[in-house]
Amino acid sequence: MTSRPIRPARALLILAAALPVAACGSQVDRLKQVGQAPPLSAIENPTASPGYRPVQMPMPVTEPVSYAPNSLWQSGARTFFKDQRARSVGDILTVKVRITDKAELENSTERTRTSSDSLGVQGVIGTQLLKILPDGTSADALVSSEGDMSARGTGTVNRAEAVTTTVAAVVTQTLPNGNLVIEGRQEVRINFEVRELIVAGVVRPEDIASDNTIDSAKIAEARISYGGRGQITDVQQPRYGQQVLDIILPF
Template sequence: MTRIFRNLATLALVSTALAACGTADRLAQIGQEPPLSAIQDPTTQIGYQPVQMPMPTPTLAQYSPNSLWQSGRRTFFDDQRAGQIGDLVTVLVSITDTAAIANSTERARNGSQSMGASGAVGSLLNKVLPSGSEASAAIDLSGTGSSSGSGTVNRSETLSTRVSAVVTQVLPNGNLVIEGRQEVRVNFEVRELIVAGVVRPQDIAANNTIPSEKIAEARISYGGRGQITDVQQPRYGQQVLDIVLPF
């Protein structure tokens, strides 16, 4: 128990120190708009990892004499759609999710157990047992348990927007790894949109756009930071208690 309390105290001190640093930064920004992030190379960001996926057996390009066609090419003429590292592609984000789930469970259980002794053993036990007790009914156990639960989920989400993404990697089979980030500041609130995933060059339209449903391993995040988001979050003390308290 002492070790548990010591660990909780350490966690509280660390959380308080981190919160103090964050509080000082926020106090220094009173009356100012939330700063926008600097434009940076996505591959240099903390946590970035190159994508690795199963690839087909590579084939060597073959050229035929007196022919303009190169084996392995998918088209005869090149176009201006994204296809190399650093190219831009516009992602048409369109998400419409609706889910309705209802569950209900009930459970009940009854049990009883009795045990006694008679004869010579019972006579000996009667001498040992407290007055008013009989060895013939030495043990009489019973138990009753019941539980019930119900849950309902009714969710509806709609998101429709556009964001330009950068090709950060070309996989050996020709698929493109893209990542895009967009920040919009309105008054004292910054809205952030992040899109990442793997796309096929064939799915990119002639106007260099691709719908979000054709992005494999899609990672789409839409959120914000600022005064409105700040008041919607519990205070850091409450968040620490929610993590530490077992009840």
């Protein structure tokens, strides 16, 4: 027995019929919770959840432990007590992001060009040309051209941005001179909108404070991105067709 393929029109009808049933089920669940607080989700094993993937991060090289007789210093420690600041691959430090940007620019340009050219032929050549050219043609002005072009443009930029937040970053690499390469990512989902903060760059261990924090202004080759994705961001962006037209249209 062979099954007949489902036509696109039939598939749309089945989907349209299933949507109200699914919506009705969710509405019934909401009606059951009238006057009650929203229930909390049960505690489950996160490794058993669908789509779970184990985290793989750069890890430091295992250092052999050495003991010195009659010594109070710990091997690998910078001070008498163990230093809690990040210094090895896999360590975590807190980045204090403080961005205050303000710019006011104004530009105005104006360009004007006027040109005039004329060409005439005298003597025997001019006399012969007049015989074959229409009546009323002058040999002094066989060819003439005039051009006038003007362009004017103005532009104004008035921008003010301020971002103040913190994000935890992981040391991903140790450079030969001792500097640390860090990268941190933070995602927060509120309803149907995801806010994403990314911080990456190179820091000096000496710039890390005693509380294992560092200011974003002390990050070399800093790459800081703060944005979002979701329904609100999608509505604020122009449609793909409009973006394509803005790129390919010359006018």
